[in-house]
Amino acid sequence: MRLIFLGDVVGRSGREVVLSRLPGLIDTLEADFVIVNGENAAGGFGITEAIYDDLTDAGADVVTTGNHVWDQREALVFIERTPNLLRPVNFPAGTPGRGAGLFEARNGARVMVVNVMGLVFMPALDDPFGALERQIEACPLGSGADAIVVDIHAEATSEKQAMGHFLDGRASLVVGTHTHVPTADHMVLPDGTAYMSDVGMCGDYDSIIGMNKDEPLNRFLTKIPSGRFEPALGEASLSGILVVTDDATGLATSIEPIRLGGRLSETFPRS
Amino acid sequence: MRLIFLGDVVGRSGREVVLSRLPGLIDTLEADFVIVNGENAAGGFGITEAIYDDLTDAGADVVTTGNHVWDQREALVFIERTPNLLRPVNFPAGTPGRGAGLFEARNGARVMVVNVMGLVFMPALDDPFGALERQIEACPLGSGADAIVVDIHAEATSEKQAMGHFLDGRASLVVGTHTHVPTADHMVLPDGTAYMSDVGMCGDYDSIIGMNKDEPLNRFLTKIPSGRFEPALGEASLSGILVVTDDATGLATSIEPIRLGGRLSETFPRS
Amino acid sequence: MRLIFLGDVVGRSGREVVLSRLPGLIDTLEADFVIVNGENAAGGFGITEAIYDDLTDAGADVVTTGNHVWDQREALVFIERTPNLLRPVNFPAGTPGRGAGLFEARNGARVMVVNVMGLVFMPALDDPFGALERQIEACPLGSGADAIVVDIHAEATSEKQAMGHFLDGRASLVVGTHTHVPTADHMVLPDGTAYMSDVGMCGDYDSIIGMNKDEPLNRFLTKIPSGRFEPALGEASLSGILVVTDDATGLATSIEPIRLGGRLSETFPRS
Amino acid sequence: MRLIFLGDVVGRSGREVVLSRLPGLIDTLEADFVIVNGENAAGGFGITEAIYDDLTDAGADVVTTGNHVWDQREALVFIERTPNLLRPVNFPAGTPGRGAGLFEARNGARVMVVNVMGLVFMPALDDPFGALERQIEACPLGSGADAIVVDIHAEATSEKQAMGHFLDGRASLVVGTHTHVPTADHMVLPDGTAYMSDVGMCGDYDSIIGMNKDEPLNRFLTKIPSGRFEPALGEASLSGILVVTDDATGLATSIEPIRLGGRLSETFPRS
Numbered sequence A, B, C, D: 001m002r003l004i005f006l007g008d009v010v011g012r013s014g015r016e017v018v019l020s021r022l023p024g025l026i027d028t029l030e031a032d033f034v035i036v037n038g039e040n041a042a043g044g045f046g047i048t049e050a051i052y053d054d055l056t057d058a059g060a061d062v063v064t065t066g067n068h069v070w071d072q073r074e075a076l077v078f079i080e081r082t083p084n085l086l087r088p089v090n091f092p093a094g095t096p097g098r099g100a101g102l103f104e105a106r107n108g109a110r111v112m113v114v115n116v117m118g119l120v121f122m123p124a125l126d127d128p129f130g131a132l133e134r135q136i137e138a139c140p141l142g143s144g145a146d147a148i149v150v151d152i153h154a155e156a157t158s159e160k161q162a163m164g165h166f167l168d169g170r171a172s173l174v175v176g177t178h179t180h181v182p183t184a185d186h187m188v189l190p191d192g193t194a195y196m197s198d199v200g201m202c203g204d205y206d207s208i209i210g211m212n213k214d215e216p217l218n219r220f221l222t223k224i225p226s227g228r229f230e231p232a233l234g235e236a237s238l239s240g241i242l243v244v245t246d247d248a249t250g251l252a253t254s255i256e257p258i259r260l261g262g263r264l265s266e267t268f269p270r271s
């Protein structure tokens, strides 16, 4: 099957590039399943139900999140009625919403998606490795799911690569989010799991991680906040990947970057 | 002029790919100046004088470092007699060696190279923005140097991007090192500075940031160290960039990734 | 009942003051149960079986630890045959040893001791609050144990105070360790739990957290390691507390500091 | 001379205990100079000019701060006209206000006060050790000042102790603030500098570092913010020290804790 994963959508610019281009991408790339990380979709901070609806209307089957998941307080409520919106699975028991789900793709395949947060340089949550071990034991690739996708929302490349190797041969795709910069290390790991340290953001790259440069730069220089962080409003780049899996095994046969528009160098899958 | 920058060389595999391929690269790309980050060249930890000599023999004009600079204690001594080896400029006054220098390129041009460490999720050092302000004031692009290259050795994409925008129009290249993963956001910023969040490592990418996977994975899973970190010994990828600058202004006209060998997808400059 | 708790024993000086004075303290204070944090007992780093035996011979009923628990690798082995040695309970499942136990005091009472690590500014482990909730649910004060003592090995005062209030009325004592400095906030919380943010170390206070000042100071000043950390060898202070509980409820009626010898101002319980 | 130092005043409860008791304390203890850390005086976050005026009216000669200094934005303005309000000296050049000053005590003596922030587990600022070296070189004890007081606003006991030993014999007092818990390690260091790792807060100790327990506890348990932090409103403890110096040398002859009211055990200087 053919999976599209798009990185953290940041603010209005990010939403525009996703909403305008995702439907065409799904057609062109004959995608069976689409996952979008939406943790920064609402003004850079969190996600509203209206934006969630826009993303799913544009073709997202699942929307993942990260440390910003609760920045819009309404997410604590509407996540309960939107099973296709995931928050990191390693929040404590009792947290609203779910961190993993089994979803049906356009081609009828069952896709398990797990959203998890890393701990290195990140807020304290439960162990992400233990969480994934339990998820995959409960629903293994093959018997439980036709594809397994893990969005590891994390800072450190070491932790993301460790998760990739930990799940190599047991997941279809382990992909990082959170740094808002795409990496160039997309590869199929030795045992068949597609991997990329960070898929990058869908947003304006003439910015500091999607935000208007002024305030972040001011804080680095003066160490004194002088205003809010606001999303940069220039033309956004869409940043994502296409992963093709073997229907027999659920493992990956290819992973290719998608970068369209804005300031990133463009690239498009050949598969 | 034409500059090559290669990211953190990790262990023997990393050294082999650099030593074997750099001379040919310099020829093919008609490079005027070559910078290599060597902080992990000696078994993953620091750099020895013998390895420094090998890197310069292979064509490196300057070797930069980072948080691992002193892992081999001999570096505290031989850095004093090797002006082309830089340690981060924002160590305290009195630290052995230098953090910046003005060097002559093959074409006679004067290249200022500054090595600096970020502070976000990194050890405490002096302010990198203040340090660069002072360096560039003392030796501005044009009057003081024909090209200025900044190696910002840092974890967070936000801090690296902030440095890029802070120096945009005042440096030829701001390039990140330290995460050991190349990013795909190479671009010329609006005012003419070439930028890339991380140039990646020269090392074996079937690894955890260049290290044999076993011990890092063990630590993530058990939280108990059970051995040393050892470099991975598989075939390495060379990961770097080619930056072309305008001789009149010292600003960049292009930045293109170089990725050769090993598990990374290969790419080669067209300029 | 009457409980003594002594803070992190650091190196030879720390052991000497504990071994020489604990037996007399137990007599004088008519202590029913003694807990000693031993994570730095072996040269400042970890604990050996010989040292563990010395501490229990001197009267310790339970030895707790913290982030340094595995610094002496033999601890991974002998902890399995020494049920009175605890490591933090929030290590992953499968970690050698135990993080909690039910022990019999000299007066026949059952004392549950839990050793847990905080997460703020500390290595990533499982959630300490969830861990304590489970422990106390399984063995509540009154029906399950006559006294419950929690050693929260943590950096931040906020997290330690949060644990105190979280368990107020459900534990006999919540006491912090790890900062190696005694606090002066010993108090019985509103619902009857004795609390102190940090009990301090048993070690030489003419030092930097028990270590010879030279190398820590060198690192703060130069940012370059130039040697090992070695315990300070001057006269140690013993630093601990006496907690008296109501036999009917298991809750605390008093908590008083004990500080003897060395450079700390001396103080002794009046209860 | 006789110096009083009071720790972080937190919210209305903290202000009340300071405003009501400081005038009497100054009389009783015959204090020549009074320093109060006011970084949390305004609702727990920062300081307003009205509150600053109240503190100086009650007898504070100097008000120091810390990481919360700019939480009330008006501080950026009024600090310029209030030389007796200090912000940490290791903010970047160009920061409003001053980090050190030379003040005249009631007895005519010149007191240099330096406010500095530590870097361990704290926001990135300039090196505190280098900053103090420069301050004390410019104004040494004896020739430049009759007493020197350093408020090191920091998290880690190691860094505070390192500063104490770094300045031992060169300052009258090195005292920590920020953790909001008084330590019991007040001592005169070997070369004559009075030292205490943390002087504690002036605030309600039935709290989490001075804040109403509910929201901090909620965040530790759920990892989801659900409201603002508000100061606890119960009866506050005043927490401070009295330091007596030798007029001939400016070095300390004694340091004694002051703890009055609220939930802390009370103690009062005998000197």
Ligand SMILES: [Fe+2]
Binding pocket: A008, A039, A040, A066, A068, A178, A179, A180
């Ligand atoms: Fe994000």
Ligand SMILES: [Fe+2]
Binding pocket: A039, A066, A067, A068, A153, A177, A178
């Ligand atoms: Fe994020």
Ligand SMILES: [Fe+2]
Binding pocket: B008, B039, B040, B066, B068, B178, B179, B180
């Ligand atoms: Fe490196």
Ligand SMILES: [Fe+2]
Binding pocket: B039, B066, B067, B068, B153, B177, B178, B179
């Ligand atoms: Fe590094």
Ligand SMILES: [Fe+2]
Binding pocket: C008, C039, C040, C066, C068, C178, C179, C180
């Ligand atoms: Fe300790």
Ligand SMILES: [Fe+2]
Binding pocket: C039, C066, C067, C068, C153, C177, C178, C179
């Ligand atoms: Fe510890």
Ligand SMILES: [Fe+2]
Binding pocket: D008, D039, D040, D066, D068, D178, D179, D180
């Ligand atoms: Fe404070």
Ligand SMILES: [Fe+2]
Binding pocket: D039, D066, D067, D068, D153, D177, D178, D179
């Ligand atoms: Fe503070």
